Amino acid sequence: MKKLVSTLLSLIVAASFGTGAVLAAGDSEHSKAPEEQKWSFSGPFGLYDKGQLQRGLKVYVEVCAACHGLDRIAFRNFTELGYSEDQVKTLASEYDVTDGPNEEGEMFERPAILADYFPNPFPNVEAAAYANNGAAPPDLSLIAKARAATRGFPQFVFDIFTMYTEGGPDYLYSLLTGYEEAPHDVEITEGTYYNPYFLSGLSLAMAPPLSDEIVTYDDGAPETVDQYAKDVSAFLMWAAEPKLEQRKSLGFKVLVFILVFCCLLYLSKKSVWSRVDH
Structure with missing residues (x-):
């Protein structure tokens, strides 16, 4: 049994060091691992x-x-950065977005509003690749x-x-x-x-x-x-x-609840079984 546990531990340690080596080495001996920063x-x-x-x-x-585009972010999301609604409206108005069709069945350009998503600099992937030597950003x-x-x-x-x-x-x-x-x-x-x-x-x-x-x-x-x-x-x-702060806050509350709940379950179990005649 001790030999089995020792073998498993050795494999785990080897795997952990192996993974780190892969991340650090990358595709070549010249590749570098990202430098850790304080965030x-x-x-x-x-x-x-x-x-x-x-x-x-x-x-x-x-x-x-x-x-580079930012397709999943709408202008209204920028209010979460501390900007007022008027400031974001001003930023949005600097961009034109395609809308329509109009009464004549044609698409048209208009200034962006809060509900619009940040416009992509290129109309499609092919245009992006063509403008960047074949590599679409x-x-x-x-x-x-x-x-x-x-x-x-x-x-x-x-x-x-x-x-x-x-x-x-x-x-x-x-x-x-x-x-x-x-x-x-x-x-x-x-x-x-x-x-x-x-x-x-x-x-x-x-x-x-x-x-x-x-x-x-x-x-x-x-x-x-x-x-x-x-x-x-x-x-x-x-x-x-964008919801990272809320996610962390909720996760902490859930962990506290689980900890308290486990303590109550333990105390309840102890109280119930204390009355059992051994």
Whole structure:
């Protein structure tokens, strides 16, 4: 029996180290694992930093929206970032959306309203690919969750209780700040850019999108690539998990209820069986 338990433990430990190695190594010896960052929304009691989310939206609108859509987010959702309804209406009015048909049976353009979803910069995937050397930029609505790494044993056990959410934003931050010159022993396709954090290889068609002072902040935050990357990564986490705070709050209440309920069940059982004559 002891030998069996020892063997199982060895297999579990080996599997856990193996998983970590895969996540760190990626597709090549040059690939890098995302750099872990501190996020205000991490942990079971983490909350979004509304100021950071507003800055992230600004970076998305002024930089990312030129190529990437945000199809699952409506303009009305931006009121959750601390903006007033009038401010969001003003933002929406800067975009045109296709509506119709009108009385003549034709589609027409009109300014967006709160109920409209954020418009995609391209009419379809084919047009997006044609405008970007054959690589259609992905929609960013769920990118923070889509790029979240599943951690191996024993981390995933604790992730259930700590509500681990940092993996996706860590990847986005690392990707946005990870562009560098390709090593001499690495060949990349012409027209692509070397980035060791890219999950699908070592190079991608997207040029480095951020540079210092490319976006002006109104709150005095540093206008650097590092700050831009953190802010837009946090914003995209919110886009993927807009109800994260409510989910964590409900989960904590449920755990407290289960704990109290278990205690009551134990006390009831003890009280009932104490009257049984042994």
